Amino acid sequence: MSEILLEVKGLKKHFPIKSGLLRRTVGQVKAVDGVSFTLNEGETLGIVGESGCGKSTMGRMVMRVLEPTEGTILLYGQDITRMSPGGLRKLRKDFQMIFQDPYSSLNQRMLIRDLIAEPFRIHGQLSSADIDKEVIRLLETVGLRATDLFRHPHEFSGGQRQRIAIARALSLNPKLIVADEAVSALDVSIQSQILNLMVDLKRQYHLSYIFISHNLAVVKHISDRVGVMYLGHMVEIGLKKSLFHKPLHPYTEALLSAAPEPKRNSTRERIILQGDVPSPANPPHGCPFHTRCPKAFDRCSKERPILKEVLPDHQVACFLYE
Numbered sequence: 001m002s003e004i005l006l007e008v009k010g011l012k013k014h015f016p017i018k019s020g021l022l023r024r025t026v027g028q029v030k031a032v033d034g035v036s037f038t039l040n041e042g043e044t045l046g047i048v049g050e051s052g053c054g055k056s057t058m059g060r061m062v063m064r065v066l067e068p069t070e071g072t073i074l075l076y077g078q079d080i081t082r083m084s085p086g087g088l089r090k091l092r093k094d095f096q097m098i099f100q101d102p103y104s105s106l107n108q109r110m111l112i113r114d115l116i117a118e119p120f121r122i123h124g125q126l127s128s129a130d131i132d133k134e135v136i137r138l139l140e141t142v143g144l145r146a147t148d149l150f151r152h153p154h155e156f157s158g159g160q161r162q163r164i165a166i167a168r169a170l171s172l173n174p175k176l177i178v179a180d181e182a183v184s185a186l187d188v189s190i191q192s193q194i195l196n197l198m199v200d201l202k203r204q205y206h207l208s209y210i211f212i213s214h215n216l217a218v219v220k221h222i223s224d225r226v227g228v229m230y231l232g233h234m235v236e237i238g239l240k241k242s243l244f245h246k247p248l249h250p251y252t253e254a255l256l257s258a259a260p261e262p263k264r265n266s267t268r269e270r271i272i273l274q275g276d277v278p279s280p281a282n283p284p285h286g287c288p289f290h291t292r293c294p295k296a297f298d299r300c301s302k303e304r305p306i307l308k309e310v311l312p313d314h315q316v317a318c319f320l321y322e
């Protein structure tokens, strides 16, 4: 058994909706509404769900760049939910984030060398000569070259820019990388190159990932376990093999049936979901999915199901399994 790196319990983020001259709070956007999961050391947890389900908000809370409304985040058993700025600064080394668009997350006027060295200058105690050596080593680790040191981000392709963002994230030897739609803007062939690089780096650096994507194929490629989010809730979570082989939640079934299957002889029937994701400012009572669920029954509109283990390391929040 590997050690538990991260434990998230009952995490919520409610954004206030303000209105009128007095900017009174007239409601709450329940972007994340009670999410719990654990992440083992060296593991990749994929998070899927349609746009607006709260994936990014959850990732930003785990990174501690967004204050949770409720809930706790434990790192190696230590509560990091409410921490002093000093404590947080130390923690920043352990957590890094990679975003969809490295074009906007990388300062365009900086040289690659300074972009990758920046975290060292903020946190480290390396001399200038050592920093250059380290930056070159990192560039080579992510498949770039020493000659790239004195170029600017705009001189690189999208895939190469994502490599730069990864080098920067790696610079302080993090324990956890949260990748939020990290390959979503790239061509499919480039996507798999970056995913393969991330898999290699995980082994080499003993990293753990939370890999957020609306794209099931991408999550399937890289994850050990997968969590499915819907309207601020984790509706299903489990070992990748189990979840893809035997999806339990009707929402997961619908997502899987809509994803293009490489195997032509797939027997999976396509389920078309009706309507859009309801507004998280006014979520339905009961099960968050019941308004679109083809299998919903009476109870689903009245009570909210909680996650229960139905198969080994595979939990679902659905009354069909009670």
Ligand SMILES: Nc1ncnc2c1ncn2[C@@H]1O[C@H](COP(=O)(O)OP(=O)(O)O)[C@@H](O)[C@H]1O
Pocket: 015, 029, 030, 031, 049, 050, 051, 052, 053, 054, 055, 056, 057, 058, 280
């Ligand atoms: N700063 C914010 N203020 C108000 N609402 C927000 C804010 N950030 C996100 N939201 C809302 O929270 C919900 C979840 O958003 P997000 O976490 O970005 O979902 P996802 O990443 O799954 O697409 C959305 O309805 C979004 O509009």
Ligand SMILES: [Mg+2]
Pocket: 055, 056, 057, 180, 181
């Ligand atoms: Mg997002």
